[in-house]
Amino acid sequence: MGVQEQQLINEAFELNWIAPVGPHLQKFEQAVIKYTGAGGAVALTSGTAGIHLALRASGIKEGDIVFCSSFTFVASVNPILYMAAVPVLIDSEPEGWNMSPEALRTAFRKYEKKGMLPKAVLVVNLYGQSADLKKLKAICDHYEVPIIEDAAESLGATHEGMSSGTIGKYGVFSFNGNKIITTSNGGMVVSDDASSLEKIRYWSTQAKDPADYYQHSEVGYNYRLSNVLAAIGCAQMSVLDQRIEARRNVFRRYYEALHEIKGISFTKEIHGCSTRWLTTLKMNLSCFRDTPETIVKRFEQYNIETRRLWKPMHAQPLYTGCDYVKHADNQSICDELFETGICLPSSSNLSVEDQNKIIKHLKNFLAESKV
Known part of the structure; x- marks a missing residue:
């Protein structure tokens, strides 16, 4: 933490923007959008929540197959179980240690023969480095399967000039206490798909319908990042x-x-x-x-x-x-x-x-x- 974090926390208190949503939340999202070049962003309580909602936005349902990196932290894979979907775990490649294009290609061929292609591929960018997303994306595009980038550990990394987290259909960042910048606890989903981000924003605030009273047509979650933590994020982005x-x-x-x-x-x-x-x-x-x-x-x-x-x-x-x-x-x-x-x-x-x-x-x- 630096000096600016405390100043912006004080500002949030002075403005009485303590609960989720507020000017610092929008500023934090805009700072990440500007830095990464993503089309849009939704700040959430954790990177895990971001993966969960990205899977839901990808249309994952009970029993669906999701390919995912095996060499990762458990938070990458657990949201697949939240959706009652079935993880298929993919090995790493020997040089960068991220998902192996060879293993991914083998998995697609294996499940194509079964008539059980995955609904999404969850690629983890490990230890601050992007996976070989050019090769991975070419394989996924051939099968018309979207990529979700778990970029929790790689905010600020690039892949062939593109920001980590912006190459798949969805990218997910973490701002947990051990990440390169932190909001104490928090995460963010980025995407160029504006309508999907609107759904993610809707689900993250308990899926409240636009009405003069509390009405809910879908299951939602208490996943929106608080304005106070977003104030910390604004300051942290300046030192990324x-x-x-x-x-x-x-x-x-x-x-x-x-x-x-x-x-x-x-x-x-x-x-x-x-x-x-x-x-x-x-x-x-x-x-x-x-x-x-x-x-x-x-x-x-x-x-x-x-x-x-x-x-x-x-x-x-x-x-x-x-x-x-x-x-x-x-x-x-x-x-x-x-x-x-x-x-x-x-x-x-x-x-x-x-x-x-x-x-x-x-x-x-x-x-x-x-x-």
């Missing part, structure tokens, strides 16, 4: 580019210090510009006695929090019954990533001094565990 630069500098320092260590590799920046929301690396386990699990525990001894990469959804107890389509017959990329990957501290306000401590410890751990 600075946050991106800070995260990229964090990555650069890690890379320069560690990339020559045998058995270590970082996510490649492909298909456009990554925000480097998190710096992530893989360990070649044949080179070390330590595993990512033991490295995380060794960092804990120094009060430094690191994390494993996402445990894939097809390996989660909640989703073990779901179909999973691999990158190749004999290769599951996202299982490899979970077994070999680590997220390093990557905050925009991580000091160089603290980062140097992290680098020093990691170098020592890896040297001590060399095979």
Whole structure:
């Protein structure tokens, strides 16, 4: 948080715009529209709510198939269950770690033979980088299936000159506390489809019909972002580019210090510009006695929090019954990533001094565990 956030919160209180809807809410939506080039936007209580309403706007109904990235956080997939639809989980590609075009193509062919094409494809843009949306979109367009971009982690990233979140029919951003900018809690759906955004706005405010009394013809939700949190968002948008630069500098320092260590590799920046929301690396386990699990525990001894990469959804107890389509017959990329990957501290306000401590410890751990 900076100085401007408090000023705009005070302004919201002075104007008495505390409840959802208000001038800061519209300003926040307009700021995201201007920054991304999206046709329109609706601010919501969370990115999860945004995915839920984007699925509903895509016409998803009970029993429908939705293809979704397996290598992600559970919030990407849970809204498919909210709709009583059926997730089919898609593997990652080995360089950028996002959805594999090869696996997606295999999944389409498999389900086309069954006569059960998906109603939507939910592509997750991981760790601040857009997926290979040019290839993914070409596949989806061939089958006339819309893409929903879960761009929760990638606001500010680009793909071939286009903003992450604006390439699919719908894009969803998150402003949760751990994202590159935050409203404490919040999210936003963007789209060029104005009529669909109007429906999303309608559903997000309990689907109240235009009448002089409370009348409801459809199920709605209490999903609209509050004006107070939107005031924070307005201030945060003004520093987004600075946050991106800070995260990229964090990555650069890690890379320069560690990339020559045998058995270590970082996510490649492909298909456009990554925000480097998190710096992530893989360990070649044949080179070390330590595993990512033991490295995380060794960092804990120094009060430094690191994390494993996402445990894939097809390996989660909640989703073990779901179909999973691999990158190749004999290769599951996202299982490899979970077994070999680590997220390093990557905050925009991580000091160089603290980062140097992290680098020093990691170098020592890896040297001590060399095979």
